[in-house]
Amino acid sequence: MRQCVRCLLCGQKHILRITIGHGARQEHTIHCEECGEEFSVALDLDQANAGWTFNCVSNCEQTSEGGVVVNLHPEFLVPPELRNIDDVSINILACQAMMKDRGVNKFISEESDYKEALKRSREDYGVEGEWVDLKRCWSQLNKGNRERATELVGVYGKKYADTGCSPESWIFPFVLRSISPGQFFLFENAIKRVAEAIKKDESRTEAFLEFHSTRIFSANLKRYFSIFEKFFSAYSDYSAHFFGYKFGNFQPGGAVSSCKFGDTMYFYGNAFEAIGSNMTTLACLNNLLKGRKYGEFQTEGFKIEQYMSSDKSGRADCFADIPEFAALADKYTSSVRNGSHHGTFELDEKTMNVSYTPRKTMVVETISYSGYIDMCVSMFFTCAVMTGIDCFLWNITKK
Numbered sequence: 001m002r003q004c005v006r007c008l009l010c011g012q013k014h015i016l017r018i019t020i021g022h023g024a025r026q027e028h029t030i031h032c033e034e035c036g037e038e039f040s041v042a043l044d045l046d047q048a049n050a051g052w053t054f055n056c057v058s059n060c061e062q063t064s065e066g067g068v069v070v071n072l073h074p075e076f077l078v079p080p081e082l083r084n085i086d087d088v089s090i091n092i093l094a095c096q097a098m099m100k101d102r103g104v105n106k107f108i109s110e111e112s113d114y115k116e117a118l119k120r121s122r123e124d125y126g127v128e129g130e131w132v133d134l135k136r137c138w139s140q141l142n143k144g145n146r147e148r149a150t151e152l153v154g155v156y157g158k159k160y161a162d163t164g165c166s167p168e169s170w171i172f173p174f175v176l177r178s179i180s181p182g183q184f185f186l187f188e189n190a191i192k193r194v195a196e197a198i199k200k201d202e203s204r205t206e207a208f209l210e211f212h213s214t215r216i217f218s219a220n221l222k223r224y225f226s227i228f229e230k231f232f233s234a235y236s237d238y239s240a241h242f243f244g245y246k247f248g249n250f251q252p253g254g255a256v257s258s259c260k261f262g263d264t265m266y267f268y269g270n271a272f273e274a275i276g277s278n279m280t281t282l283a284c285l286n287n288l289l290k291g292r293k294y295g296e297f298q299t300e301g302f303k304i305e306q307y308m309s310s311d312k313s314g315r316a317d318c319f320a321d322i323p324e325f326a327a328l329a330d331k332y333t334s335s336v337r338n339g340s341h342h343g344t345f346e347l348d349e350k351t352m353n354v355s356y357t358p359r360k361t362m363v364v365e366t367i368s369y370s371g372y373i374d375m376c377v378s379m380f381f382t383c384a385v386m387t388g389i390d391c392f393l394w395n396i397t398k399k
């Protein structure tokens with residue numbers, strides 16, 4: 001669709017060529033092509049009846065006159081050279097690229113895989129909508145209102161598949177839907193090692209599950225919740241990468257169609273802190289796998305309490321030799337964390353690059369905004385997989 005808007009600050013006119021996605025609401029926050037000021041537009045979509053409403057959210061108004069063309073797509077990255085070109089279809093270009101990749105893309109290389117992927121993708125498009133429902137229930141659980149949280153599973157959870165009858169039994173399929181099908185392998189691989197770890201020694205496993213359910217599970221869930229909440233509250237900025245990885249058709253090098261930097265700049269730092277804290281689960285499983293008690297590490301005398309208060313930047317080191325766990329820490333880096341967490345991030349809206357100063361070196365580093373979002377989305381998938389592992393363990397305890 002085409003919508004013409006005018007920047008309220010400088011008057012620059014823009015023709016927004018917006019592709020309609022699969023969500024109920026689609027927001028695009030972009031920078032004025034003339035003055036660089038941020039403005040936002042939104043589409044409210046009625047997918048069942050193919051209806052839509054276009055709204056100017058901030059710093060712009062609709063106009064009948066055309067101006068600079070800006071192509072926007074909620075689910076694909078837009079190649080920078082095509083951002084301001086009229087008469088291109090981002091959908092067709094993305095599909096062509098996907099077809100070209102088909103031979104090397106494991107996910108859609110077999111016809112049966114492809115059909116399966118299509119079938120599942122229809123089921124899995126709506127996790128941001130499911131989040132709105134799950135959030136109420138999960139939030140009540142965090143506040144200690146288990147009874148009300150369980151009631152909410154009955155009220156809202158039954159709209160979705162396999163939600164069971166407890167908050168945790170809904171959180172589990174939700175996180176699997178969030179990563180499926182394209183990132184499901186992360187969970188599938190890791191859970192095999194989890195199963196191996198808990199089969200090793202019955203009494204050690206029992207002690208670990210007791211520690212897990214009484215000491216860390218509830219706190220872990222609260223931290224996961226805060227990451228899901230922050231992710232979905234700035235979903236428009238993450239959606240193209242999210243869809244690209246989820247559906248196995250990620251095309252690197254493009255630009256995002258929304259940049260609400262104020263809402264995303266702290267995400268990586270917050271996710272890093274939450275994931276670092278919650279890695280205790282993986283560290284304990286790693287100890288079991290290596291034939292030790294859950295709280296005993298390779299370094300003699302180093303115990304779980306010390307691990308839990310150690311510097312977060314080194315927390316993934318103890319399981320670096322277990323590829324299925326190490327894959328979850330693939331984009332876990334303290335340099336971006338320091339930029340994000342300490343607020344040294346600065347966005348240059350002309351180049352769409354983010355510069356930051358990792359605390360120790362004081363050397364200015366640069367990352368594209370799209371590259372930064374890529375790291376955030378990777379942390380989101382890690383968070384979802386780890387939530388799945390924690391819920392899996394909790395479920396064993398409850399049996």
Ligand SMILES: [Zn+2]
Nearest residue numbers: 007010032035
């Ligand atoms: Zn302007």
